[in-house]
Amino acid sequence: MDDTGLISRLGDVVGEANVLVAADAVAGYLVDWRGRYRGTALCVVRPATAAAVSAVVRLCAQAGVAMVPQGGNTSLCGAATPAAEGRSVVISLARLNRVRAIDAANNTITVEAGCLLQRVQEAAAAAGRLFPLSLAAEGSCQIGGNLSTNAGGVQVLRYGTARELTLGLEVVMPDGELWDGLRALRKDNTGYDLKQLFIGAEGTLGIITAAVLRLFPWPRAKATAWLAIAAPETALRALIALQDRFGPALTACELVSGVALGLVRKHIPGPHPTLVDSPWHLLVELSAGGDEASLREELASFLASMIDDRRVADAVLAQSGEQARRLWTLRESIGEAQRIEGPSIKHDVSLPISRLPEFIERADRALVEAFPGIRMVTFGHIGDGNLHYNQSRPTAGDQTLFLAAQPQVNRVVHDLVDELGGSISAEHGIGQLKRAELLRYRTPLEIGMMRAVKEALDPRGLMNPGKVL
Template sequence: MPSSPPADLLAELEAMIGGEHVLTGAEAIAPYCEDWRGRRHGIARAVARPASVDEVAKIVDWSRRHRVPLVPQGGNTGLVYGGIPDDSGQAVVVQLGRMNRVRALDTADAVAIVEAGVILQTLQQRAAEAGLFFPVSLAAEGSCQIGGTIATNAGGTAVLRYGNMRDQVLGLEVVLPDGQIWNGLRTLRKDNTGYDLKHLFIGSEGTLGIVTAAALKLHAAPRSRATALASVRDFAAAVRLFQLAREHAADVLSGCECFTEACRALVETHAPHVAQPALRGGVYVLLQLDAASPEIPLDAILEGILAAGFDQDIVEDGVIAQSLAQAEQLWGLRENITEAQKRAGPSFSHDVSTPISAIPDFVERCLAALQALEPGLRPVVFGHIGDGNLHFNILAPAGLDPSRRHILQEQVETALYDLVAAYRGSISAEHGLGEMKRDLIEHYRPSLDSELMRAVKRQFDPSNLMNPGKAVRLL
């Protein structure tokens, strides 16, 4: 059937979900067409804000009938342009923030059933009120939405102990590209009845369907916590300290983060509200222990880790938080790096992973490669050393000509990603592929991987209307 004129298309959409929930006009839709760092600007036909799974299904069916591309969007906190429309002006952004109900929270089963638009921090708070704990934690938790964290398989600072978002998902509710609602909101820990279909949608970045709700695992709430910050010489010492922590703390080790002196200095300059510790070093390691029982001597365990680090000439200095406020100050150093880097000027960002044992050599070789490319580059290296994920970011030289910046960015990217490949790592550890890294995987992953991804995409979305151009390119 032929498509209606654009005005009629939007009128039909407004009739489905209410005119006030279909945004048009450049000013109204601008916030939904730009990534949070202001680097990517797309153009959309409209922004639709459904309030229920039935309304999402109607939008998807409308999209199918009129061949209008859809771009699902959560809190728009992504870093690879996965939730931003392209420049064609044809797509409709489906913003899921109105779908923000916690449908159920079962303390016996330790499960929460939440809609896609629930803010991550809201789920954390609701779980805490019920005496439970939702472990996924990241810098954007005050604004990112559950649907987006599922679509990107978000990681964060607790992956070491609890795993990625994928590991928290028991079941999903998804609107498929043909408008059908797949009700996979199962809450079973064991269900071995064929393909585990939910995993196709986790990390698919909205290219196979729109996640509208999820059944998520909750965990025993920590009753005690201990936090320490240690300074070490380099990344080799940081890895050795992590190994010590793992040996001493075992399953109460919930976080092991690292950042360089350059990161600390950036926070000091551009986030002066963050308290600075007295210790100084080349690299800092932030350790957190959590236990469900207050009887476990977490401070003593941390003291043992640091003492062993001093004895083995790994740790140069260290401090253990004596209160929750002090612990938050130590975490403030780590959590404000991204914002401080943004304020410091243009940068090249890379979210990579390697085997943990390879991190010291990888970092050393990367720094040498950057120095050879452009001595004025300023590396900003931090991340989750306990799971092998580093954010290897580079501030551009001050006053660099914009035309040279683009060329240099490509050179830096090639140098770093070639080294990632040499260590059998990943060019996207936790941020996804989106538009930014979509084509890079053609070079850095086996061709069969891409062929299989395209086959899955064609099977689910043969018309290529679900977030087209993200994660995988259809040839």
């Protein structure tokens, strides 16, 4: 089957209007969110059902054409962008956007892959339940992409990653066969847990079309505070103290550097909350089923004692949901602010929580010595050990020269992460960006097992080639 014939038959499956071929129509599907990767494609196909995805995949497999699944296209590692050369079809899941079922008694929701994360949250809330996966791109990212990258977000500390929030999957395999694994069970010990193969696989083993996700009782009380602290070591001590005092009620604990906050104030329109200048900050949130005023009073009393003991320099406690939202907007706007500031070098790493202060101190020192004037835009989920350790060029530095130094910067950062027992990818995936790094930091045995899985499920290598492996 030639390319023209394939495009025609794809139109028969999804309708000609949902096979995009014009340059202006496909342009947005061929570039990643950061503008770092640009690819080419024969067309963009927009199926609306799992059966249509299955038919599309069968046709592409018969034609020997590579397939690139794409959700909200918010990947930070180029995982959803086709290669610059070669024959491929982008399969957009945006039209698979139904909430299929909510079972409040079972605390589950069944949704299609193209549902926006925010819509899943809202559907759960309408049923009096919480879907806790939460991240800055939730208004544009889709649940299929969240699962394909094993997204984490700000509440992993309490609820876990996307992997832990998933009970069942529906997946189109590389040959087009549809696997129905939409089980809503907490316990199912019948052989290998096959759904885990596809969570975090970035669309290289199959296309997730629907999922059964875990829900939780809606937290009736929340308390949110912004803390000014001296150093990451102080943040670690504060985290331990908060966990000792509040236990599982501590839902989020976010570390923000003064540099990162400064970029938000510079580039993101306000009004911003009034906060004291500080080299480091913590954003903490408690959630529980009791009275909100009482929970807020408990947190206020605890923070007052930490200020008296000089463990915290200052604290701002939100007195309303709107004030809490404004504090969270500061944290969630860091990525956009750094994008406006200009291209940057990004690292999504995880470490044992106890090693985070050492990592920041040693990595900062090494990079400043090697690249005078480099700016550390550091923030992340200290509660679960995930740090977004990013670098922006010196204020008066040359952008091209700065980006050319990325391999050397990566080596400093990733070698230290490896030395301290961490991971070079915590929640953003591997994509195109970190393929070589994966080979460097995983053992030959681990790489061999990954290749064996890929060969078993996608022997022709047509499913999202050039990503992960």
